[in-house]
Amino acid sequence: MASPMDRMKQLVDELNHHNYLYYTLDQPEISDAEYDQLYDELVRLERETGVILPESPTQRVGGEILEGFEEHRHLARLWSLDKAQTDDDLEAWYQRVTRLIHEYNREHPEDPLPEPTFSVELKYDGLTINLTYDHGVLVQAATRGNGITGEGILAQVKTIRSIPLTIPYRDGIIEVQGEGIMYLSVLEQYNKTATEPLKNARNAAAGALRNLNPAVTAERKLDAFIYNVGYSDRQLFATHQEMVQFLKDNRFKVNPYIAFVQTMDEVKAELEAIKARRHELDYLIDGAVIKLTDLRTREVLGYTEKFPRWAIAYKFEAEEVTTILRDVTWEVGRTGKITPVAIVEPVEIGGVTVQRCTLNNIGDIERKNVKHALGAEVYIRRSNDVIPEILGKVTDEKDGEEIQYPEECPACGSKLVQRGAHLFCENSLGCKPQMVARLTHFASRNAMDIESLSIMTADQLFTELDVRDPADLYDLKFEDLIRLERFGERKAQKLLDAIEKSKQCDLASFLFALGIPNTGITTTRSLAEHFKSLEAVRQATVEELLQIPDVGQIVAESIISFFADPRVKESIDRMLAAGVSPQFEEPELAGETAIVSEFSGKNVVLTGTLQKMTRGEAAKLLEQAGAKVAGSVSKKTDFVIAGEKAGSKLKKAQELGVTVLDEETFLAKLRLK
Structure with missing residues (x-):
């Protein structure tokens, strides 16, 4: 019978093998339940023996909070890359490379360098990591830092399950480089339940890897692509192709996209292909990296003071730039939340001129160090046609004017209240932006689907007919509408018909139309399916709400508070009295419509x-x-x-x-x- 130690070694090898299949190759061989059974057995043996093997997968969950980062000096320098942003820049680099190769060959005709061939790889937008393996064991991980020294982040990197704790290569010390990333789909899933949603995948990955609490890193479910061997105490390969194969053979996760080409025309074709599909990827990239494939040529060409001569980064059209923060305005939303909007010096990003950027809330202003940034330089980013956001201040100095937080609502003058990082106007019935937004949301397609009730119409109804509540819509008369500007008989009747039609609605749409805080269309659909009637939803307890998979404590309390509000009660009762009839229809399991x-x-x-x-x-x-x-x-x-x-x-x-x-x-x- 095997000893506990032998069994632990067997379990560690088996679990690490299955981690490699699952996280690196995406080819699992056993079910999650089978994996958990092996993992639980290892945990039990570690607890009983008091021994934890260095490569044990139990070390990936994140341990105690660290007091600080230790400095790590890299065994070989991590170089920056020179940048090209146009085909002319790329061609100039190619001409320099070929000139240097030809000059060398003229001087060394007995041992010439080969004609240049190239690799084209993705340039990730994450955080560079440097991994040190001593005789096959991961002994250190560090940030890039200044290229010579970085910060030790071994505990954080161990939470990335695709990074092997041990590798087959046991003949010496090597350092490999890669990029820590957060998949966009993982970020989306994380933000669904996060108390403080993360703003973008790059900052999420960088922040996690530089967090002193490894448990936080583990929660982010990061991944990493490895692309280079930066140091080895012996010669291991002659070409970049051999290096990539070495990484794969040693169980590192190498991005499947890497092209090896012969000419610059082929390089340019690959760059166009990457540009065309960059936004289809589940991770951020900001360009591509072109390298000479022959390592001897790399050694001969060497480095400038800053860059290797044998590689260049081709940067795609900028999506992150710097500009001057000129002003901050404050906008009122449907729920009364006051959102700061940054007004910046006009700047072009990706072919679009940007003048306004989101700042989210006052907590965002503090966290991004822009509290004293009026008139100062800031970073802004635009991604996938969404509104640009301010990422932070360029310098750490207080070299700008202070952003003043409002005390009164900019729309109605009511006193603002602060809840957490947000400011709110509580004048929900008298604050025009709130009411207009609430009416527009109530009438939207996924809600009551009242055609022709646009934001302009909602504004007009609020201003001229004193419509302050969705229930007021059901009191509107033809003679009220016909006297409004831009309202003819046809338009007035069309709106009244749409309002009348909306009375027969399904329960999920009605709940969504009400605008219950912290709920969206998925949650309101779940409420309808669970309770099956409006009255049951209105009378639900926290305990009943928590039985629904989409509902947690915060959402449950929001729902309870919403329906307990006297104004909400009155509004719903008025709509019901006017003939609004939300119904839940069970899907038929038999019959003509099943x-x-x-x-x-x-x-x-x-x-x-x-x-x-x-x-x-x-x-x-x-x-x-x-x-x-x-x-x-x-x-x-x-x-x-x-x-x-x-x-x-x-x-x-x-x-x-x-x-x-x-x-x-x-x-x-x-x-x-």
């Missing part, structure tokens, strides 16, 4: 634009078919239905081997009975 299909009991994700229906309509069909519609792709996803312009979710599905259906196939698989 849907029978292979989607029953399956996890399905919708992505892209469908032509024959909206994604909301498709989701309803799937739910009637017994499917669970999810927002992100994972290993548990059974089907992805992809419409036009499907992006990162489609890519993730293809990487995971999930079945992808186009719209026609999806509809064909839904059989009406």
